[in-house]
Amino acid sequence: MATIFIDNAPYTVKDGQNLLHACLSLGFNIPYFCWHPALHSVGACRQCAVKQFRDEQDTRGKIVMSCMTPAAEGTRISIDDPDVKRFRRSVIEWLMTNHPHDCPVCDEGGECHLQDMTVMTGHDYRRFRFRKRTYRNQHLGPLVNHEMNRCIQCYRCVRFYRDYAGGRDLDVFASHNHVFFGRHADGVLDNEFSGNLVEVCPTGVFTDKTFKEHSTRKWDLQTAPTVCVHCGLGCNTIAGERYGSLRRILNRYNHEVNGYFICDRGRFGYGFVNSGERIRTPMVRRSKAGKMEPISKEDVLKHLEGMLYFGARVIGIGSPRASLESNFSLMTLVGREHFFAGIPEQEQGLIGRIVDMLSEGPAPAASLKDAEEADAVLVLGEDIANSAPRLSLSLRQAALNKPMEIARKMRIPEWSDAAVRTALQGQRGPLFLATTAVTKLEEIASGVVHAAPDDIARMGFGVAREIEGGARGAALPAGEMSSFARAAADALKNAERPLVVAGTGCGSEAVIRAAAQAARALCSAGKEARLLYIVPECNTLGLGLMTRKHLGDAFRAAGAGPADIVIILENDLFRRADETQVKEFFRGFRQVIVVDQVRTGTTRVADVLLPACTFAESQGTYVSSEGRAQRSFKVYLPEGDIRESWRWMADMAEIAGRPEGKAWRNIDHVVKALAEAMPVFEGIGHAAPQAGFRVNGLRIPRQSHRASGRTAVSADMDVHEPKPPVDSDSAFSFSMEGYEGMPPPALIQRYWSPGWNSVQALNKFQEEVAGPLRGGDPGVRLLAQGSLESPAYSGEIPPPFAAREDSWLLVPLYHIFGSDELSTFSPVIAGLAPGPYIGIGEADMKRLGISEGDAVVVTLPGLSRVLPVKKIAGLPQGIAGMPAGLMPAGWIGLPAWAEMVKKNGG
Amino acid sequence: MLTDDERLAIEREVEDCAHKREACVGALRVIQRSRGWVSDDHLRVLADMLDMTPEELDSVATFYPLIFRRPVGRHVILVCDSASCWVMGYEDLLRHLQSRLGVGLGGTTSDGRFTFLPVACLGACDHAPSMMVDDELHMDLTKEKINDILQRYA
Amino acid sequence: MAERPLTGSIRPEVAPDISAYESAGGYEALRKAVKGMSHQDVQKVVTDSNLRGRGGAGFPTGQKWSFVPMDEAAPREKYFIVNADEMEPGTFKDRLLLECNPHQVIEGAILGAYAIGASRAYIFLRWEYRLAEKRLEQAMAEARERNYLGKNILGSGFSLDLRIHTSAGRYICGEETALLSAMEGRRAVPRAKPPFPQVCGLWGRPTIVNNTETVANIPPIIRNGPSWFHGLSHTGDAGTKMYGVSGRVGRPGVWELPMGTTMRELLEEHAGGMRDGYRFRGLIPGGASTDFLVEEHLDVQMDYSSVQKAGSRLGTGMMIILDDKTCPVGMINSIIRFMARESCGWCTPCREGLPWLEKVLRAIETGDGRPGDIELLGEHARLLGPGNTYCALAPGAVEPLQSGIRYFREDFERHIRDKRCPWR
Numbered sequence A: 001m002a003t004i005f006i007d008n009a010p011y012t013v014k015d016g017q018n019l020l021h022a023c024l025s026l027g028f029n030i031p032y033f034c035w036h037p038a039l040h041s042v043g044a045c046r047q048c049a050v051k052q053f054r055d056e057q058d059t060r061g062k063i064v065m066s067c068m069t070p071a072a073e074g075t076r077i078s079i080d081d082p083d084v085k086r087f088r089r090s091v092i093e094w095l096m097t098n099h100p101h102d103c104p105v106c107d108e109g110g111e112c113h114l115q116d117m118t119v120m121t122g123h124d125y126r127r128f129r130f131r132k133r134t135y136r137n138q139h140l141g142p143l144v145n146h147e148m149n150r151c152i153q154c155y156r157c158v159r160f161y162r163d164y165a166g167g168r169d170l171d172v173f174a175s176h177n178h179v180f181f182g183r184h185a186d187g188v189l190d191n192e193f194s195g196n197l198v199e200v201c202p203t204g205v206f207t208d209k210t211f212k213e214h215s216t217r218k219w220d221l222q223t224a225p226t227v228c229v230h231c232g233l234g235c236n237t238i239a240g241e242r243y244g245s246l247r248r249i250l251n252r253y254n255h256e257v258n259g260y261f262i263c264d265r266g267r268f269g270y271g272f273v274n275s276g277e278r279i280r281t282p283m284v285r286r287s288k289a290g291k292m293e294p295i296s297k298e299d300v301l302k303h304l305e306g307m308l309y310f311g312a313r314v315i316g317i318g319s320p321r322a323s324l325e326s327n328f329s330l331m332t333l334v335g336r337e338h339f340f341a342g343i344p345e346q347e348q349g350l351i352g353r354i355v356d357m358l359s360e361g362p363a364p365a366a367s368l369k370d371a372e373e374a375d376a377v378l379v380l381g382e383d384i385a386n387s388a389p390r391l392s393l394s395l396r397q398a399a400l401n402k403p404m405e406i407a408r409k410m411r412i413p414e415w416s417d418a419a420v421r422t423a424l425q426g427q428r429g430p431l432f433l434a435t436t437a438v439t440k441l442e443e444i445a446s447g448v449v450h451a452a453p454d455d456i457a458r459m460g461f462g463v464a465r466e467i468e469g470g471a472r473g474a475a476l477p478a479g480e481m482s483s484f485a486r487a488a489a490d491a492l493k494n495a496e497r498p499l500v501v502a503g504t505g506c507g508s509e510a511v512i513r514a515a516a517q518a519a520r521a522l523c524s525a526g527k528e529a530r531l532l533y534i535v536p537e538c539n540t541l542g543l544g545l546m547t548r549k550h551l552g553d554a555f556r557a558a559g560a561g562p563a564d565i566v567i568i569l570e571n572d573l574f575r576r577a578d579e580t581q582v583k584e585f586f587r588g589f590r591q592v593i594v595v596d597q598v599r600t601g602t603t604r605v606a607d608v609l610l611p612a613c614t615f616a617e618s619q620g621t622y623v624s625s626e627g628r629a630q631r632s633f634k635v636y637l638p639e640g641d642i643r644e645s646w647r648w649m650a651d652m653a654e655i656a657g658r659p660e661g662k663a664w665r666n667i668d669h670v671v672k673a674l675a676e677a678m679p680v681f682e683g684i685g686h687a688a689p690q691a692g693f694r695v696n697g698l699r700i701p702r703q704s705h706r707a708s709g710r711t712a713v714s715a716d717m718d719v720h721e722p723k724p725p726v727d728s729d730s731a732f733s734f735s736m737e738g739y740e741g742m743p744p745p746a747l748i749q750r751y752w753s754p755g756w757n758s759v760q761a762l763n764k765f766q767e768e769v770a771g772p773l774r775g776g777d778p779g780v781r782l783l784a785q786g787s788l789e790s791p792a793y794s795g796e797i798p799p800p801f802a803a804r805e806d807s808w809l810l811v812p813l814y815h816i817f818g819s820d821e822l823s824t825f826s827p828v829i830a831g832l833a834p835g836p837y838i839g840i841g842e843a844d845m846k847r848l849g850i851s852e853g854d855a856v857v858v859t860l861p862g863l864s865r866v867l868p869v870k871k872i873a874g875l876p877q878g879i880a881g882m883p884a885g886l887m888p889a890g891w892i893g894l895p896a897w898a899e900m901v902k903k904n905g906g
Numbered sequence B: 001m002l003t004d005d006e007r008l009a010i011e012r013e014v015e016d017c018a019h020k021r022e023a024c025v026g027a028l029r030v031i032q033r034s035r036g037w038v039s040d041d042h043l044r045v046l047a048d049m050l051d052m053t054p055e056e057l058d059s060v061a062t063f064y065p066l067i068f069r070r071p072v073g074r075h076v077i078l079v080c081d082s083a084s085c086w087v088m089g090y091e092d093l094l095r096h097l098q099s100r101l102g103v104g105l106g107g108t109t110s111d112g113r114f115t116f117l118p119v120a121c122l123g124a125c126d127h128a129p130s131m132m133v134d135d136e137l138h139m140d141l142t143k144e145k146i147n148d149i150l151q152r153y154a
Numbered sequence C: 001m002a003e004r005p006l007t008g009s010i011r012p013e014v015a016p017d018i019s020a021y022e023s024a025g026g027y028e029a030l031r032k033a034v035k036g037m038s039h040q041d042v043q044k045v046v047t048d049s050n051l052r053g054r055g056g057a058g059f060p061t062g063q064k065w066s067f068v069p070m071d072e073a074a075p076r077e078k079y080f081i082v083n084a085d086e087m088e089p090g091t092f093k094d095r096l097l098l099e100c101n102p103h104q105v106i107e108g109a110i111l112g113a114y115a116i117g118a119s120r121a122y123i124f125l126r127w128e129y130r131l132a133e134k135r136l137e138q139a140m141a142e143a144r145e146r147n148y149l150g151k152n153i154l155g156s157g158f159s160l161d162l163r164i165h166t167s168a169g170r171y172i173c174g175e176e177t178a179l180l181s182a183m184e185g186r187r188a189v190p191r192a193k194p195p196f197p198q199v200c201g202l203w204g205r206p207t208i209v210n211n212t213e214t215v216a217n218i219p220p221i222i223r224n225g226p227s228w229f230h231g232l233s234h235t236g237d238a239g240t241k242m243y244g245v246s247g248r249v250g251r252p253g254v255w256e257l258p259m260g261t262t263m264r265e266l267l268e269e270h271a272g273g274m275r276d277g278y279r280f281r282g283l284i285p286g287g288a289s290t291d292f293l294v295e296e297h298l299d300v301q302m303d304y305s306s307v308q309k310a311g312s313r314l315g316t317g318m319m320i321i322l323d324d325k326t327c328p329v330g331m332i333n334s335i336i337r338f339m340a341r342e343s344c345g346w347c348t349p350c351r352e353g354l355p356w357l358e359k360v361l362r363a364i365e366t367g368d369g370r371p372g373d374i375e376l377l378g379e380h381a382r383l384l385g386p387g388n389t390y391c392a393l394a395p396g397a398v399e400p401l402q403s404g405i406r407y408f409r410e411d412f413e414r415h416i417r418d419k420r421c422p423w424r
């Protein structure tokens, strides 16, 4: 701790910070542009000037940049000194000489850091009387819009894109006052974090193109805290709605989870909510051969009444993309023994293992922040940039932890970003990747092997054995593999906070055990090791904690005896199992009831189809890969008869005469029932305040106090302002009325503070800048730490992979755009996703005499399909790959052995 | 795309560089020497040779005034516009050059003979005003001298 | 005639060659150093000589070197760089040394590298110095041939690889940290200090950047010792200095003279006074980024402290003369225009402030000046001062502006009042 003096008053600040960071944390307003809490200081914009004095006697002082000056013991500064105030005003005046002042038509308007800083510094009169320079804008693809004239040259975009996110196709061109930020030529931005430019840019140069399409002023959005539903990491988001359509996703800061950034799938995948494929009314099929017909909510419930009589034999299929509440309400409706996770046996096995390892092993599940703080990382079998994109951003930062010692030795403060990068010279800390094919993170990896899933597992066991000095684990195979394992083991052993990452990605249970073994070995060596398992969907882990019963069990149950009805919750079984099997399964029921948001193969075969809310219209709890239960809130009310899945279940429960039907009036009742029914979920009630929560008797408004034109929204029909609907599930109101101050952390629905209208207002919501949110970061961790001696570690080490002469092991290959189901309903994401293909490595291509683009007939037992060949670098001989989530029905359950022949004449 | 000579010259620039990008200005100049300027296509080929992205190379290339990213005439006239030359009559000379060439600073004559650019102090202030045409420095310029000089370049 | 260690052996009419340099005592210093002196010995002699940087800032060279880590744990790669980017308007001293005395620059570079234990040295040369490049290349080849350069120099065990890095324009490249960025194949944007290049410079390794003239001073200092060097000067700042004069004077040129020679002597004796028909109005003493001085200052000695006392800086020691038939507003605008154009574009005040100044000055010059413009200029001259910008380019740029307004305010006012330039 250090004492500094600001305008002659003493303050205590943390050691090792710069003055800007320290002053903002203390609540002072100092304007800034080039500094960013995650990107740190470079001193380019000169906006954050303060006056520094040598000592009490010094009355003249000198102007310094607060972001570049350490907040060292005894530092004396003035923020209010007239000289420095004038200088700060001049900086804005300079920036404004070329700024187009097009706020009325700018997408940033009303949420613009430049606007805020202009007001803050008091620059209000234009003295510059000459022409402005203008630029040509570029087409940067479907996600991010480019409007260079608004640029104030803070260099944040390139610093984020290149230095932080590792992108290499955005840069700064030319010099003096002609500097230009963009690409070498028009083209789609290549980095999977490009969307963060929207928030990183302090003005309207980079804006959300999907948001721009509906032209909405930002203060007119109705917003709520949500959780991203596009992978298992559970990034926190803020979703915004206007006129009944979802219009954008912003990052929502959670110090433990996503911090300041989310990936492009999370930001731009929301389009499914507005999609033409949405199911908007209940539908029934009155005879098996008949067509689906729309029906009202009342009538469909009446229709169901006939079926759900007491004693009807009903089974339920849950979903890893549905909330805990929805799954649990279905489970309650059908009875625990009749509830099955809608996940294939093999995958459910992996998830079960993950649950075991996380709840019984000594290494705690890593949060994204833990991952970012790791100083050595081993990844087994995951293409992280595509299967858990936000994690790859964390690992990029983690790679700087170890080399930071170099900078520290040179006494360069960690926040002096450019200097640190000069000192580090691109050096990276240990990151070891064992994957089936080349992955993006390799460009920063210290060791890489490409191997079959079984060999990846062996590698993991080998690392474990090496760490433990040979006590357990696999004997190392010779050659490259053993040197990889040895190097990885050394690096992990020499680290203080090593991290092991694995997951369901390569479909191998042995890989999951191997990762746990390695983490366990590190723990027994006294390290603060963490374990992170990547799971595919937003509630995979939650569902995994709820049941181990899988789709195979369901199939068997259906086959075993007569069943009347199956209720399928937000799940397309055709993505999960073989087409014929699924069809067979459905034939076993008199009625197939499907509750879902969008049209899928499964909704097409339903007899009763119930339209479900998406995350944007419903409230629910999701458990992330870290085992963190997080509450997501509805942003707006669904139209017509679209309802929350759990409400449909409650209705059905009521029809079926179950007590819950009447008892579950709001979602808190479901949450409470779940917490009581299953000990592991005991804590989920604390994920966020309940519906009855009020501040000073007031609800938290979803609309901003600046919402304009509300009274005019429906003025063409009725001049009376409609009464805002009441939300019975949460403390939020659907209006601008309510508590205007800072809500509790789990209920942060937007960032705003007097004078801070942009996302930078976030500073005010944190205990200290870039630290935890005031009141603690939202979410409840469900998994406790286990012990070193767990039976979960038992299990065989698989034998080495042996390539076969005439068949190939098919493994899944992941795509950030395409592998996730819901986001592909967003047109922009669909446009970026690849089509089906068969991925083959170089050696096998040669062996088969094929080249890229050729057609190959791929055959699995009972299935055959012609696919174009794509060269996949790194795939070992004997292994081929298929794009996960992008294949037609049936091509699932990888890894599996397949035959391939070149299609003649193709 | 590149001639063998160019490739060789670029490889020589890269030789012994601990980091290939260190050679990027030299490599750009190799292209410029033989082609007069650096086209987008050449820039991309070069970026590839240097393990840089086109963005990274162009970011450096466009920083420098003497790397030409647009076609230039057969000869490039660099007129010093800095203080000493300015004092010694730069403006008159500029006007003269402009009227002789029929283009302003930044322009290329319609016959493609000259491109006409300003340049930082040429370090010939004791013989101001001065200018460079291609690799040659011309000093103590007068209108007559300029007329002579222009004639020498085809 | 006083001793001229930098230029004494120059024969402008003949191309330099190594034998001539050797017979004038060239490479003796190198032999002396690598055979009989430790790295620290060489540093000490230079420190004692009180040689101050000739690149403009006047930082003591020996002291700069002393920050380079020399212990066992120091990085193996270290670099010594000769700054030959000379682009400061009005400055043409390094060109003379590079073209006519390349061996001395090379010997100085080898000695500098030896002093800090560098294994590689560079000459950062501006592209336009074509002749210098040719002569340096030839001289380097000769030096290599005689084993003054390369592996195991003169059997001493010390090896050095010297290279030329030819740049492609932009004045900011001469700023020492921008120069490092440029050398790494990056945009020539200056770097934050600390860390100083002496510790974390080129590729993150300890690096010394010295001006060409500074470097050329090293061999004679090593050969003749510190007290000899002190004896060359008229004042407390040791050595000789390359001084130059340009503008409407009788004989513009560059001369090596004792440090502390007065401006009057430079102007009147060496430069031959004002040209017929022109009267002296003022001068910029050390390249375009220094404050104007006027008649009353002519007897000031051209050394670091005296010029500073007079309200300007010695800078490069190369004076530009303003005469009575030249418009001071136009001259200042030429400087500001140059600086605005050569800015790297990194920090706001320089990138946006200088072009604004250029536009205002242009407006005044062409009769579009308005009341308040002079105040605006003055305000900017303060706002762009040291510390407010990222590097010294902009603060240097506004020095002639602020003093120009002080000394020639009436001229500015006349432009605005008469809505035209009185000299046009």
Ligand SMILES: Cc1cc2nc3c(=O)[nH]c(=O)nc-3n(C[C@H](O)[C@H](O)[C@H](O)COP(=O)(O)O)c2cc1C
Residues within 6 Å of the ligand: C052, C053, C054, C055, C056, C057, C058, C059, C061, C083, C084, C085, C086, C087, C088, C171, C172, C173, C174, C175, C176, C177, C209, C210, C211, C212, C214, C215, C391, C392, C393
């Ligand atoms: C904008 C700017 C341009 C400069 N250009 C040069 C230059 O061309 N040559 C030079 O030697 N020093 C130049 N300098 C000074 C260098 O930064 C550095 O101080 C000098 O090379 C150090 O050498 P010295 O200690 O031998 O003087 C420049 C400084 C600035 C701020």
Ligand code: SF4
Residues within 6 Å of the ligand: C172, C190, C342, C343, C344, C345, C346, C347, C348, C350, C351, C389, C390, C391, C392, C393, C394, C395
């Ligand atoms: S003052 Fe700023 S913009 Fe100007 S050259 Fe220096 S760093 Fe670049």
Ligand code: FES
Residues within 6 Å of the ligand: A020, A031, A032, A033, A034, A035, A042, A043, A044, A045, A046, A047, A048, A049, A065, A066, A067, A068
């Ligand atoms: S925020 Fe400090 S200089 Fe930009």
